[in-house]
Amino acid sequence: MKVTANGTAKRIARLQKEIRAQELDVVYLYDPKNVGWATGLFRDLNATGEMKHPLLCAPAAGKPVFYVNHGLRGAAAETYGGPMTDYMCYDIHVKMVTFPEDAVAGLRAQRKRFPGHAHRVGVDLRYLPAMFLNLLREWYPSAEFVDVSAALNELRAVKEADEIAVIRECIRLDEIAYKTARAAAQPGLTEAELYGLCYAAVAKEAGEPLYFMGDFVAGAKRCRGAGGPPTNYRIQKGDVTILDLWVYYHGYWADMSRTFVIGRKPTRDETKVHDLLRRTMETCVKKLKPGVTGKEVYQTMHDTLDAAGWAEYWFHHAGHGTGCHPHEAPFFIPAWTQPLQAGMVVTLEPGVYRDGFGGMRIEDNFLITKTGCERLSRYPHGL
Numbered sequence: 001m002k003v004t005a006n007g008t009a010k011r012i013a014r015l016q017k018e019i020r021a022q023e024l025d026v027v028y029l030y031d032p033k034n035v036g037w038a039t040g041l042f043r044d045l046n047a048t049g050e051m052k053h054p055l056l057c058a059p060a061a062g063k064p065v066f067y068v069n070h071g072l073r074g075a076a077a078e079t080y081g082g083p084m085t086d087y088m089c090y091d092i093h094v095k096m097v098t099f100p101e102d103a104v105a106g107l108r109a110q111r112k113r114f115p116g117h118a119h120r121v122g123v124d125l126r127y128l129p130a131m132f133l134n135l136l137r138e139w140y141p142s143a144e145f146v147d148v149s150a151a152l153n154e155l156r157a158v159k160e161a162d163e164i165a166v167i168r169e170c171i172r173l174d175e176i177a178y179k180t181a182r183a184a185a186q187p188g189l190t191e192a193e194l195y196g197l198c199y200a201a202v203a204k205e206a207g208e209p210l211y212f213m214g215d216f217v218a219g220a221k222r223c224r225g226a227g228g229p230p231t232n233y234r235i236q237k238g239d240v241t242i243l244d245l246w247v248y249y250h251g252y253w254a255d256m257s258r259t260f261v262i263g264r265k266p267t268r269d270e271t272k273v274h275d276l277l278r279r280t281m282e283t284c285v286k287k288l289k290p291g292v293t294g295k296e297v298y299q300t301m302h303d304t305l306d307a308a309g310w311a312e313y314w315f316h317h318a319g320h321g322t323g324c325h326p327h328e329a330p331f332f333i334p335a336w337t338q339p340l341q342a343g344m345v346v347t348l349e350p351g352v353y354r355d356g357f358g359g360m361r362i363e364d365n366f367l368i369t370k371t372g373c374e375r376l377s378r379y380p381h382g383l
Contacts, residue, residue, distance in 0.1 A: 001166055001169045001250065002040060002079060002166065002251075003079055003160075003162040003166055003251065004079065004162040005079055005080065006162070007040070007079075007160045007162030008040045008080055010160050011038050011160060012038055012064060014155055015058055015152075015155060016061065018151055018155060019058065019060045019122065020060050022120075023120060024120045024121065024122045024146060024148075025060055025115065025119055025120055026058065026060065026118050026121055027058045027122035027123070028055060028056070028121065028124075028128070028132070028136060029055070029056040029058065029123075029124050030056075030123075030124055030128045030132060031124045031127035031128075031152070032054075032127075033156070033325055034124050034152045034156075034324075035055075036251045037155075037251075038056055038058070039056060039066055039079060040078070041066075041068065041072060041075060041079065041080060042250065042251035042324075052069055052098070053069065053103035053132075054066065054067065054068045054069070054076075055068075055107065057115070063082045063083055064082050065082070065083050066080055067084075067086070067087070067106075067113075068085075069086060069087055069088075069098060069103070070086045070087065070088050070090075072089075085110050085113050087102070087105075087107070089102075100129045100131045100132065104131045111139065114139070118140045119142075120146055121136060121140050121143045121145050121146065122145075122146045122147075122148040123136065123147065123148065124147070124152055125147035125148075127149070133145075156323055157323070157328065157329040157330060157344055158341050158342075158344055159323060159345055163323065164343075164367060166249065166251070166252045167252050167253075167254065167322070167323070167345055167365075167376070169249060169250075170247045170248075170249045170253060171254040171376050173202050173205055173206055173210075173249060174245055174255075175256075176201050176202055176205045177198040177199075177212065178243065178245065179201075180197055180201040180202075181194060181197075181243055185260055185262050186235070186263065187235055187236055187237040187239075187262060187263045188234060189234070189235050190230075190232050190233060190234050191217070191218055191230035191231050191232070191233050192216075192230045194230065194235070195216055195230035199212045202247060206249065210248060211247075211248035212246070212247055213229065213245075214243065214245035215245075215257070216229065216230035216231075216241075216243060217241065217242045217359075218235045218240075218241040218262065219233070219236060219239045219241075219358070220358030220359075221358075223240055223241070223358040224353050224354070224355060224359050226242070226351065226353050226361065235262050236262075237262065237264060238261070238262065239261075239262045240259060240260075240261055240262075240270065240360065241261070242351075242359060242361050243257065243258055244256070244257040244363065251324055252322075252323060252324060253323065253324075253325065254377075255326050255363065256347075256364065257361045257363030258363075258379065258381065259274065259360040259361060259383060260383065261383055270383060273310070273352060273360055274360055274362075274383045276310060277350045277352070277361070280301055280304040281364065283300060283304045284297055284300050284318065284319075284348050284350070285348065287300050288340065288346065288348075289340065289368065289373065290370065291339045291340065292339065292340050293336060293337050293339055293340070294330045294331050294332045294336030294338065295333070295334055295335070295336055297318055297332040298317070298318040298334055298336075300318075301314075301318040301332070301348070301350055304350075305352065310352045313352040314351060314353075316349075317332055317333050317349070318332035318348065318349070318350070319346055319347045319349050319363075320332060321344055321346050321347075322345055322365065330346060332346070332348070340368050341368065342369055344367075344368040345366070345367050346365070346366050346368065346373075348363065348364055349362070349363035350362060362381050365377045
């Protein structure tokens with residue numbers, strides 16, 4: 001499952017509306033997440049991704065031009081319906097590895113394919129390599145350059161239907177990992193071995209390689225720190241284990257968390273704390289609707305935990321948006337005053353961490369609707 005050409009066309013239309021609102025003549029996007037959001041072509045997460053240098057040129061009106069290396073042109077055409085131009089990225093008679101200067105040279109040779117004049121040029125300056133920026137300054141020597149990085153983050157926060165469909169599939173795959181972990185987590189197994197079993201199950205279900213990682217922390221000492229990658233720590237009977245698992249699938253992320261007790265039934269105190277986290281989650285769910293700010297959601301989580309005497313043992317955000325990046329707008333922190341909007345996908349993640357007790361966390365994914373929210377993750381919270 002991938003995003004669709006219809007979806008990318010809608011996102012490009014929203015991008016061009018923003019371009020006109022900022023009185024820009026053209027925008028050039030380089031960040032892999034911004035380019036993927038607009039075209040559906042997401043650079044992979046392995047080492048060869050560093051050899052790919054797509055650049056999207058979106059004018060205020062008219063069709064964008066997608067500059068992409070030759071090897072990715074076919075993949076781009078699956079989800080992007082506009083004009084494309086390319087450069088050779090692999091030629092055994094010349095070189096194997098494509099560096100930014102090679103892509104820039106190819107771009108310079110195709111100058112006529114891109115807008116000739118511009119007074120205001122938008123770029124995602126946080127990510128655009130200096131070589132590309134220098135070339136654009138050559139092309140538009142009298143233009144004002146405007147950083148549109150923050151504006152792109154805001155645009156990406158509201159999802160189209162095809163993005164939501166891919167995220168639903170991400171969550172389904174993530175829940176396969178939890179089902180596998182719940183059955184496989186036994187005393188004597190290492191965190192790394194548990195990770196391997198979960199990844200194998202997710203990749204088998206997806207039918208292709210994909211990125212899978214997360215927090216695999218077993219035992220009171222490790223859980224007290226809230227997170228960390230899997231290690232060779234051998235899980236002991238009775239270990240409270242936090243699993244915060246992430247699936248990256250066709251450009252989008254799922255982010256969930258569950259806490260398991262390994263090899264025994266939870267104690268009364270453990271059950272009491274876990275129930276508190278569940279109640280906190282449900283209290284915050286009622287706040288998830290358009291117009292509510294991230295600050296308000298954070299405060300609701302704080303107040304609920306504080307009423308039970310546990311707020312001092314909670315030190316992180318209350319949740320966040322997810323999409324092309326695992327942590328993107330909106331953010332549920334005290335400083336976030338922007339309102340939620342329908343179409344946003346967010347998480348809630350109450351957790352507490354105390355010396356002598358260890359830690360627990362749960363996390364679910366939600367779609368903000370016109371009247372409230374829809375819970376997207378369904379795997380049981382059971383301890």
